[in-house]
Amino acid sequence: MFFDNGRSTNLEKPPVAGRLTLDRVSKRFTNSEYAAVEDITLDCRPGEFVVVVGPSGSGKTTLLNIAAGMTRPDSGGASLDGIPITAPGPERAMVFQDHGLFPWLTTAQNVEFGLKMAGVPPSERSDRVADALRMVHLSGSSEKLVHELSGGMRQRVSIARALVMNPAVLLMDEPFASLDAQTRTLLHHQLQILWGQTQKTILFVTHSVGEAVRLADRIIVLNTHPGRIRKEICVELAHPRIFDSPDINELAKLVRKEIEQEVNRVNALAAEDSWRPEETADLGTFADDVGSGI
Amino acid sequence: MLGMLGIPSGFGEPLHPGWPAPLEREPNQPPLPWRIVHSQLIGANIVSAIRLIVGFSISVFLGATLGTAMWRWSALDEFLRPAFLGLQTLPSVCWVPLAVLVFGLNETGILFVLVMGSTFGISISMRDGLRAIPPLYRRAGLMMGARRWRLYRYVLFPASLPALASSLRQGFSFAWRSLMGAELILAADRQGLGFLLALGRDNGIISQVVAVMIVMVIIGMLADRLAFAPLERRVHNRFGFGAAA
Numbered sequence: 001m002f003f004d005n006g007r008s009t010n011l012e013k014p015p016v017a018g019r020l021t022l023d024r025v026s027k028r029f030t031n032s033e034y035a036a037v038e039d040i041t042l043d044c045r046p047g048e049f050v051v052v053v054g055p056s057g058s059g060k061t062t063l064l065n066i067a068a069g070m071t072r073p074d075s076g077g078a079s080l081d082g083i084p085i086t087a088p089g090p091e092r093a094m095v096f097q098d099h100g101l102f103p104w105l106t107t108a109q110n111v112e113f114g115l116k117m118a119g120v121p122p123s124e125r126s127d128r129v130a131d132a133l134r135m136v137h138l139s140g141s142s143e144k145l146v147h148e149l150s151g152g153m154r155q156r157v158s159i160a161r162a163l164v165m166n167p168a169v170l171l172m173d174e175p176f177a178s179l180d181a182q183t184r185t186l187l188h189h190q191l192q193i194l195w196g197q198t199q200k201t202i203l204f205v206t207h208s209v210g211e212a213v214r215l216a217d218r219i220i221v222l223n224t225h226p227g228r229i230r231k232e233i234c235v236e237l238a239h240p241r242i243f244d245s246p247d248i249n250e251l252a253k254l255v256r257k258e259i260e261q262e263v264n265r266v267n268a269l270a271a272e273d274s275w276r277p278e279e280t281a282d283l284g285t286f287a288d289d290v291g292s293g294i
Numbered sequence: 295m296l297g298m299l300g301i302p303s304g305f306g307e308p309l310h311p312g313w314p315a316p317l318e319r320e321p322n323q324p325p326l327p328w329r330i331v332h333s334q335l336i337g338a339n340i341v342s343a344i345r346l347i348v349g350f351s352i353s354v355f356l357g358a359t360l361g362t363a364m365w366r367w368s369a370l371d372e373f374l375r376p377a378f379l380g381l382q383t384l385p386s387v388c389w390v391p392l393a394v395l396v397f398g399l400n401e402t403g404i405l406f407v408l409v410m411g412s413t414f415g416i417s418i419s420m421r422d423g424l425r426a427i428p429p430l431y432r433r434a435g436l437m438m439g440a441r442r443w444r445l446y447r448y449v450l451f452p453a454s455l456p457a458l459a460s461s462l463r464q465g466f467s468f469a470w471r472s473l474m475g476a477e478l479i480l481a482a483d484r485q486g487l488g489f490l491l492a493l494g495r496d497n498g499i500i501s502q503v504v505a506v507m508i509v510m511v512i513i514g515m516l517a518d519r520l521a522f523a524p525l526e527r528r529v530h531n532r533f534g535f536g537a538a539a
Contacts, residue, residue, distance in 0.1 A: 070433060088436040100434035103533040104452045114438035117448070147534025165438065 018168035018201035020044040025076035036062040038226035047199045051216035059227025060205040064173050068094050090114050093162030094171040099154040101146045107157050108142035114165040132164035152183035172204040188214050192240035213252040214241050221259050341485040349408035350469045357413045361420025378414040386411030386472035390479045404476045411472025416465040423457015459529040463522035470514050
């Protein structure tokens with residue numbers, strides 16, 4: 001049910017190559033002791049699936065907002081195919097954790113919105129909307145309102161809304177964090193298929209190690225306070241990856257080991273005083289998360 | 295029968311010398327519908343309706359504009375909001391003396407009372423509603439290329455519709471009450487439903503007073519039930535807020 005037999009759509013060829021570059025970006029918010037993001041350099045190759053993983057407060061959302069053009073870095077700069085990023089734009093489509101779909105519009109109208117803003121003629125719009133909805137398997141729900149959709153369906157509409165604009169880069173901000181485990185697994189699979197079909201560059205942010213390992217070509221592990229790149233891990237397993245396969249679990253264990261120390265440090269920071277992380281933290285059973293807040 | 299209870303029946307001789315004599319009950323009166331059609335009631339309702347439509351439109355325009363401005367510029371909000379909240383507590387008839395002194399006993403005075411009685415409430419609820427728009431809509435709109443006026447037209451305005459519908463409904467009831475109060479006291483051009491009420495009082499006709507009050511209640515309720523409540527419910531259903539009262 002996930003394969004569309006390589007059907008050709010106009011979503012498949014990005015108009016630009018899609019090389020997303022962050023060059024030594026730093027950002028500190030005025031009321032914060034630490035830099036949210038400090039001296040981060042990241043180069044996403046066209047078509048690469050990069051997952052940034054880190055605990056809450058590690059500045060991963062800030063990083064994504066800088067790439068989206070919603071936040072200006074204090075120093076350093078972001079660019080897409082050599083063009084500096086200064087404002088939000090449809091060539092860097094974003095999928096939000098809380099979907100951000102417009103409740104006054106139907107599914108199809110939500111997907112159509114970006115095309116309408118871009119001045120695409122109505123006849124072409126409806127074709128592209130139909131294509132995008134077919135890609136996320138929601139053709140049957142095009143006339144539904146947002147509150148009539150399930151959480152997983154909303155995120156699929158959100159992905160369709162981003163893809164329909166044929167962006168060079170897809171920015172995903174913990175898009176599956178608020179879904180149940182089963183739906184999340186399903187969407188991981190669908191996203192991998194979509195990525196294979198469209199060859200978009202994807203910058204994906206999560207606090208789930210399992211999610212990172214399942215999706216990424218390259219995992220960027222972030223530190224907290226200040227938010228710095230701690231480690232980069234390349235994942236050379238073929239897509240689409242199967243949920244819970246031994247390879248995945250082995251790698252996830254490895255990554256968790258890698259960031260164990262950091263998680264402990266963060267937990268200790270959050271608990272402030274008497275917390276003894278070396279006694280309590282058992283990352284073997286640590287349920288996938290890198291401390292989404294304790 | 296009322297006379298037996300010591301209450302003036304409202305028919306017959308004027309209660310005070312110099313006042314116009316109340317309507318005599320004639321023998322062989324025409325049927326009630328005929329009398330309603332040929333009474334002052336229809337004309338009074340038309341006059342009041344025109345005043346309401348004009349005044350309420352001004353209130354909605356002013357209120358929505360002020361509310362949007364307060365939401366947009368926080369300095370303006372800090373300055374106006376406490377003032378508006380205070381003025382909102384002022385009963386609308388308290389604007390009547392000022393209206394008389396500034397505008398005189400005329401249509402402008404009545405409109406002034408109506409606008410003052412409903413604009414502040416509409417401004418405040420519009421501002422509160424706009425502030426309740428999730429910032430995510432704005433970010434999503436910007437991401438999809440909705441800039442400047444397009445962001446207002448296609449994202450922020452539709453997102454504010456639930457707030458606008460609720461403030462319209464509330465504003466209408468304020469406007470209706472203000473208008474009746476103003477007509478009752480100002481009696482401009484000796485027209486309008488409020489004036490009919492005042493006339494009933496002046497002539498000591500209890501039946502007229504009570505009848506006009508009932509008409510006021512019915513019109514206020516009909517407007518709410520047939521126009522503003524369904525509008526609010528439709529918008530809220532669309533947004534998935536569940537059924538509104």
